[in-house]
Amino acid sequence: MKQLRVAEKAALQVIQEAIRVLAVWTNSKLKEKLSRLIAAGDNDDVIKKAVAQAQKLLSWNSKGEPKALRLLFDSINLEKDKEKKSQNQHQHYCQPDVIAERNPKIPYPLEKEPSLEDFIKLKYEIKQELDKLDDDRDRDLNNLSLLTLILEKYGSFISFGDSDVALIDIARSTAGVAAALANNPESNNLTLIAGDLSGIQKFIYTISSDGALKSLRARSFYLELVTEEVVQQLLEALELPRTNVIYAGGGNLYILAPAIESVKINVAEVRQQFNEWLLGEFQGKNFLALDCLDFPITDITTEKFADYWSELTSKKLAVHKSRKFAENISKFLQESDSYEPCKVCHRDDVESAELKQLNKNEPDSVLACETCCRMFELGGQLLKVEVIVRSQSENFEDKFDTLTFELPATDKRDAKNVYYHLFHRWKQIVPDNDTALLVNDWNIEHYKFSQFKKSFPLLLGNYAQESSEEKGLIIRANEMAKKAKGVNRLGYLRMDVDNLGRIFAEGLGENKTLPRIAGLSRQMSYFFKVYLNSLAEFRQENFLNKNKLIADILHKKAEFLTPKKRDNLLFIYAGGDDLFVSGTWNEVVEFAFDIYQCFRAYTGNNPDITLSGGISINDIKFPLYKAAEESGEAEEKAKGNGKDSLSLFSQVFKWNEWLGIEDNKIIDSEIQKYLHSETRPKLLGILPFVERLEQQDIGVNYSRNFVRNLLITAEIQEKALEKFEDNKKSEEALGTRYYLHLPKIAYTLARLPKNVLDDTEFRTSLKSPYNAPYFRAIATWIELLNR
Numbered sequence: 001m002k003q004l005r006v007a008e009k010a011a012l013q014v015i016q017e018a019i020r021v022l023a024v025w026t027n028s029k030l031k032e033k034l035s036r037l038i039a040a041g042d043n044d045d046v047i048k049k050a051v052a053q054a055q056k057l058l059s060w061n062s063k064g065e066p067k068a069l070r071l072l073f074d075s076i077n078l079e080k081d082k083e084k085k086s087q088n089q090h091q092h093y094c095q096p097d098v099i100a101e102r103n104p105k106i107p108y109p110l111e112k113e114p115s116l117e118d119f120i121k122l123k124y125e126i127k128q129e130l131d132k133l134d135d136d137r138d139r140d141l142n143n144l145s146l147l148t149l150i151l152e153k154y155g156s157f158i159s160f161g162d163s164d165v166a167l168i169d170i171a172r173s174t175a176g177v178a179a180a181l182a183n184n185p186e187s188n189n190l191t192l193i194a195g196d197l198s199g200i201q202k203f204i205y206t207i208s209s210d211g212a213l214k215s216l217r218a219r220s221f222y223l224e225l226v227t228e229e230v231v232q233q234l235l236e237a238l239e240l241p242r243t244n245v246i247y248a249g250g251g252n253l254y255i256l257a258p259a260i261e262s263v264k265i266n267v268a269e270v271r272q273q274f275n276e277w278l279l280g281e282f283q284g285k286n287f288l289a290l291d292c293l294d295f296p297i298t299d300i301t302t303e304k305f306a307d308y309w310s311e312l313t314s315k316k317l318a319v320h321k322s323r324k325f326a327e328n329i330s331k332f333l334q335e336s337d338s339y340e341p342c343k344v345c346h347r348d349d350v351e352s353a354e355l356k357q358l359n360k361n362e363p364d365s366v367l368a369c370e371t372c373c374r375m376f377e378l379g380g381q382l383l384k385v386e387v388i389v390r391s392q393s394e395n396f397e398d399k400f401d402t403l404t405f406e407l408p409a410t411d412k413r414d415a416k417n418v419y420y421h422l423f424h425r426w427k428q429i430v431p432d433n434d435t436a437l438l439v440n441d442w443n444i445e446h447y448k449f450s451q452f453k454k455s456f457p458l459l460l461g462n463y464a465q466e467s468s469e470e471k472g473l474i475i476r477a478n479e480m481a482k483k484a485k486g487v488n489r490l491g492y493l494r495m496d497v498d499n500l501g502r503i504f505a506e507g508l509g510e511n512k513t514l515p516r517i518a519g520l521s522r523q524m525s526y527f528f529k530v531y532l533n534s535l536a537e538f539r540q541e542n543f544l545n546k547n548k549l550i551a552d553i554l555h556k557k558a559e560f561l562t563p564k565k566r567d568n569l570l571f572i573y574a575g576g577d578d579l580f581v582s583g584t585w586n587e588v589v590e591f592a593f594d595i596y597q598c599f600r601a602y603t604g605n606n607p608d609i610t611l612s613g614g615i616s617i618n619d620i621k622f623p624l625y626k627a628a629e630e631s632g633e634a635e636e637k638a639k640g641n642g643k644d645s646l647s648l649f650s651q652v653f654k655w656n657e658w659l660g661i662e663d664n665k666i667i668d669s670e671i672q673k674y675l676h677s678e679t680r681p682k683l684l685g686i687l688p689f690v691e692r693l694e695q696q697d698i699g700v701n702y703s704r705n706f707v708r709n710l711l712i713t714a715e716i717q718e719k720a721l722e723k724f725e726d727n728k729k730s731e732e733a734l735g736t737r738y739y740l741h742l743p744k745i746a747y748t749l750a751r752l753p754k755n756v757l758d759d760t761e762f763r764t765s766l767k768s769p770y771n772a773p774y775f776r777a778i779a780t781w782i783e784l785l786n787r
């Protein structure tokens, strides 16, 4: 246990230093007390030396002051051409702010440096919070997880040292290095541990059954806890504090550790034990790739750090993935009888008599294995989980459910049962050895609760609309379908960040240091885990009210079809850099456009940080695994369209074509040359037309005719175009694509009601050859809205 004390104490001292920086800056009465505490602290030379060395390595200056934080995303540049590279330079700042207790608002960047006044409110709030910490026995001031959380809450939007490094990222990096050094003082090396729980997608998406939405959601929650448990096992085995976790979530983890032999051994043992368990539990569908890499300690502040990061992720972990379960080969090869498969997950190693009815309330419900039945049950109840207690003991009062991990004994590690107890209310009595994970909770008071010895936040992208038919439960699929506008269908959206690997490996150029890589992964995953929940539930505050601000950052109006609430959504998975969301089809479509614009604004309109997405729209009877497959294929098509695109209604276009084009650069230059004689129409793209027609409210009959004619026009063009498939740029092909529609469109327009015809902008724009490629998308959208 001595080592744990040493590593944790070193980390604590660094974090206390960082809190002291805030105390001095805000003139909190805590500053003298902290100085005394740090000075009187540990006289252990090892700790003092480790802290001093870590601070020196990371250029930590205790006399420095927090300053304005430059937006880290501005530093991302994937352009290789030097001249173009310099054109891609941006300059944004972060608004000095606090992360709110619940559903924090999306922090959009500022276009100019914040003024002194901007800091006054933040300083005041920090002082208030710090002054409250001054308790009699210094309990709070020695509580590492509490202090770290305070730094994260108040120090995410101010810099310390380098102008694009947030205080929390430099503090946590320094603490991590100090803790590793305290365990291994003489070494010139550190170790980076990386893990990847693969098969998450496969596992989630191949499921097929009624009530699958709930089961899916529960499964993604379950796998998030598996990732957490891997982290916990590693920290325990390596005797490291939580501050050494650079990132964990969505099946990925990164931990900083000392470069000692026992780390490698422990990493291998933890890996083996988990894979043994995964093999038994999920028939090999999930696999944990886990490995580590030593590197010279001085490289944490050089660009080489990102190389180690990439080497570990893309090379070493890839090797493990290519020979799955090699270490568990005897168990892997064990013959097992096969039976009637579970109808949900298709495992076939469970005896038929063990399969149970998935939904006990439905007499003809399908038969499923125990895990799947558990997931189905749990899924309905996951609406409100405030705290999760990780415990060694099975029994716990007031819990509403428990997830159990029965890790089997291996050659090197004992069998171990770990229980995750779920509670609807955060305030629980927790034994000393247990850990409280507070879900999406930034309320500092909760972490001071005397019953929590160890507590930290668990961030989950988990928004779900509540059912209006069954209070306290998650909205059901048929209920959602009923709430849809027009056709009663559900939408499924899958979306992720383009070029994520390159962004991490190359994006930061010469500045690929530990604090920046840590900051980048934190801010990227915050969007998907934290701000996406807020955007789903509070559209007004995060998008509609911020319209002008977003427009300024994007140099383009922020577009939306309707200014209504669109909260009939159910997140199946959101975290890391991707998401899978279901909901009423029209709200999913609007949500996708909101996400894209908010994300681009959040990342400072950086042309190298974009999203691609795919939406499938299906009847509720359509099997979920097929819907997931369809939306996945749609997403692939969007990637295939040069990324930064959306595939919807089986049509793929750049996001800006969907949203309406304001900048001509988006149109192919050859096509522009071809259309040079045409004036650019006022309305260009897809959404502007749908919006106009929705506003005009033309009625079912008119819209039916309009849609039919527009679709016929699109079809004639597409058929004719097929003939020129080989050479789309030929004059004839272009003529077909852009002019063939004219007679038909004139006919279509003549049959619209007078108020639409009086709208000159609409009329002339629709006739413009520029809009010819969008007819099918416009028609399909209007059709679904009015069916």
Ligand SMILES: [Zn+2]
Pocket (backbone or CB within 6 Å): 342, 343, 344, 345, 346, 347, 368, 369, 370, 371, 372
């Ligand atoms: Zn199953």
